Amino acid sequence: MQVAGKIAVVTGGGGGIGGALAARLVRDGARVVVADLDTDAAKGIAATISRDHPGAAVAVGADVSDIAQIEALIARAEAEFGPIDLYFANAGVAGPVGLGEDDLQWATTIDVNLRAHVRAARLLLPGWLERGEGYFVSTASAAGLLTQIGSAAYSVTKHAAVGFAEWLAVTYGDRGVRVSCLCPMGVETPLLRAGENSGDALGAAATRAVTSAGAVLTPDEVAEIVMAALEQERFLILPHPEVLDMYRRKGADYDRWLSGMRQYQQRLLDGAKS
Template sequence: MNVEQRVAIVTGGGGGIGSALVARLAREGARVVVADLDADSARAVSERGNADHPGSTVSAGADVSDTVQIQQLIALAESSFGPVDLYFANAGIAGAPALDASERDWDLSIDVNLRAHIRAARLLLPRWLKRGEGYFVSTASAAGLLTQIGSATYAVTKHAAVGFAEWLSVTYGDRGVRVSCLCPMGVNTPMLSAGKDSGDALGRAATQAVMNAGDVLEPDDVADAVLAAVADERFLILPHREVLDMYRQKGADYDRWLRGMRRYQSSLLEQA
């Protein structure tokens, strides 16, 4: 899909990958609703976008795991620019370490990392099916293809996000709905250091594992990869090429891969 003159919503748009996506979309001629739980951050990103590309963005503070607030974002996009063409389900949280996660931790991770995608899709799909086109971009993680040392809530919900994106593509891909799923490893955002600063040995091991696995990319690099995939209408977006090799190794011999992950985790915990 060519994003020029298209209308997009970017969740988690107040920083990190989200703000880089907003900037890149505005540069490519799209019109963007910047959504973030932090309304001030969303507003600042929008103001930067409009300074460079006048009239290209509006912002809203929103909890994008809430159906009513997603409806409000869609209404804002429609009143400001027109029907929504692309939805970037980018908001996410790092989650709690190990099995120490409470029921509330699990509920929050499932809501933000998974149900936010489901709820947005439920609202957008009828519109897109009627028009015969639409594009859903899910930000998951390499943890959704491999796994995540440390955080069960993150590993499980990111696997689920990949699964939901796959299901959307299989179910609606022949009816004009395009789907892409972003699965990066280390990106230079506050989420990368969340485990390191958690005070938990598994959390520190999780951050170290990601940083050891490949280069830590800048959000702008990831945004470039996302827009290239959208232009090609390609499902799987892997800014870190190593992830594909790791994924193939996992599928080729699952038990060997699990043994290797346990050994790697043990070595990291010794250093933590």
């Protein structure tokens, strides 16, 4: 995959990994629709990109928990630039701490972290299959391969996002649809700090679980790694290579891994008390 001349949509593009991806795609010759729930943030990213690359980026305010808004986003991208070649399902939410307090918190997390991927794929696949090409990039998390201490909803939906990306790759990979799944650990974004800012000990442990497990990367560093992976059409994108070793240890002895994670969680909670 070479992105030069391609049309891309990046959800959650108003900052963080999404903003960095949008900027890097344009530098590599793509035209990009920057979509975000925060319309002003999306406009800011698109304006910054356009200073050096006039006409290469447009901003769209979109709530990807709403299928009608995903439909409108895809229609706007096609009207502005033409058929979409790459779709980055990057928007995400941290979800509630622990089990959450109600079903609405879970519903929102499921809608953004999973159903938005399913809905976008359902809308894009007919055109991609007709043309014989298309690229779906899912931003999941290392939590989708391992777990997320402190948040059941985040862990469950990220596991589901990985599973959906796998299914797309298996089902349509021989028909020209390429799929990659991004699973980073710590990246310096507001999402990373959501737990420690929650005022809840378990939420604070969620942030420390990530920041103490490996390096915290910048969004630009992650975007660089993603572009290299797309060129190789690699499914699993691991900005933190050590995640693969963790994943292998989990699969090799699940009970031992669960015991170790319980001990790790307790250390994090004990550290919060000291």
